[in-house]
Amino acid sequence: MADAASTNTGPASTNTAPVLTAEALTAGYHGVVAVTDVNLSVSAGEVLSILGPNGAGKTTTLLSLAGVLPTMSGRVTILGEPVDSRRPYRMARRGMRFVPDDRGLFPSMTVGEHLRLARRRPDKHREHSVLERFPALAKLRSRTVGLLSGGEQQMLAIAVALLAEPRLLMVDEMSLGLAPMIVEQMLPAIRDLARAEGIAVVLVEQHVGLALAVSDRAMVLNHGRVVLEGQAGALLRERDRVESAYFGAGEFADEEHGDADRPSVV
């Protein structure tokens, strides 16, 4: 983690026009609000992490940003165009890739078939440069996806998204069920590609410390609202503020639960 943090110096070549914006985004299910008043902007080459405890509204936010879940109010744009949940193909053509927490792969297809389908152009160099980041995948081309481990499937899902040369990559809980060692390899790999290729990245993550180490900015959601946001490096140094945002200031600082009992999230 220290390595990832030490290289967290901001995107190499940030194009300042935002790739993704949300203004006063409110979203939910069956008329019940789950997240409200989310405002954000992500530029090319920038990594934003959306953090927060279970049920905070992270996935709901990401689904709305990706156009999978229609917004109840507010506005989301990708490359200056309003997101239209009725036209997912158009959003994909514009370079949006969304990796859901169930990875969205076809269990009966092989790794190689996924990689071939994902390439926008018959460009072997692209495949090599993506697979260099995930060397374990290169040896598994003929393996059926249903027989891959969870970590291997996650690597494939990310590789498939990256092969399409996205302008915007959104990943929901990449670390779900993965060994910490794999997460420690994959998150910096995504950050490096984002920097090198100017991809705007939004991560929903439970590994708070690692997410902050690879991100440029982060926001913490709690009970459907943004309760803390800022530069990731600064938040990494101010873990008390992040923990307060997770647990609510003072919630654990009473007689029964001293600060020492408060679980660490960073």
Ligand SMILES: Nc1ncnc2c1ncn2[C@@H]1O[C@H](COP(=O)(O)OP(=O)(O)OP(=O)(O)O)[C@@H](O)[C@H]1O
């Ligand atoms: N399909 C759904 N129908 C109704 N309510 C839902 C649905 N999905 C999520 N919710 C509710 O919306 C709220 C936010 O859930 P969301 O999944 O966005 O949280 P999260 O921060 O991603 O949580 P976790 O870290 O546990 O995945 C929760 O109260 C949840 O119960």
